[in-house]
Amino acid sequence: MPYHLPPLRREARVATTPVVAFEWFTTRIGTWWPRVLTAFGGSLGFVEGQLEEHSADEVHVWGEVITWNAPHSLRMAWRQPAHDEEQRTNVDVMFVPDGPSGAIVRIVQSGWNRIPDPASSSRLYGGDRGWREVLTAYTTAVAGGLAIQRPDM
Template identity: 40%
Template sequence: MNGIPPIRREVLVEAGPDVAFAVFTEEIGAWWPLARLGVHHDGTVAFAGGRIVELSAAGEEAVWGSVTAWAPPRTLAFTWHPGSAAESASRVTVTFEPQGERTLVTLVQEGWEALEAPDAAREEYGRGWPGVLAAYARRASADRAGDTWVVLVHTPRDGTTGSVYADPRFREHVAFIERTASLGLLVAAGPFGDADGEGQTVLRLRGPDRLEEARRLAEADGSVAGGLFDVRVRPWRVVRSGIEAAATGA
């Protein structure tokens, strides 16, 4: 099965290459139509640890692909196998070419021979990418209103006895914190010093209007779903942050 041509789709976004690349990679969870085109259809998706990972509301992971080229803000490439094994992966390359103050984003998908039904897959993706890229373009072209910061306040659920740290369900909370860290969302986490068993987790999601996504992540914490903690998701209006200054040495 040779010679199946690639598909090529383009979209022009009202932003420069730096923003266009950042929105595609850092904010994919905000614009990808996960309810319609996902493995679990809820939760979020992110570039994390050299992979594209979907995290369901129940905490299940599905790896969609692995990054093979990362050259911001001009080129991104990755294998692509959502819902399938890595051996059944096509290849996707995305380029970001400046067009004045705008950016022409071009997506090329090829390597169909690795798929079980390559012709059908090519036809399906050919129909699907325009809608996905349109959602991306809307996000990239929108006025930038900053990131979404949230504070997750965890308190032991009524009826919880003994130390929460000795409860087997607390391991689920640790796993939740590790997942948010691996997705690049975690700012800080830890217990309060004046309230036994209570604590908070601070998350930063790139881009505006991602509160509901943060809420789904918080409720996916196994310690919350398992009844150890109640969680209150509070939007945080950050007036000033020292994170960028610390990272750059400013």
């Protein structure tokens, strides 16, 4: 019987509504996603149902959007550009209300058995240089962006 790794779960709180949190995660992803966590040093963006990395004259697909349920959730078939087309995991991003002016952004990555060396990939995404670093960059950008938009805070 094949070994199946459990889903990887990471979350962070932002001091804004799920609507704004979703907008920052999706339409502004190219402004906050750490360049060191891209495959080719490019910037990410959602374009026509795909999460793409644009670098120099090339476009590399990171994910195919399966479900776009703004402002509640986003589901992607996630593929590192170095992997074959069928070697994808699932990435679910949920935006859950947390009080009147907060949201929990929850990322769940699953389907590790479909990629090469699933244990190493799970450790990579679960470590400090994976979803933790992504969420730290995201929460920092959201906090900074909201402070700029609302200087009275």
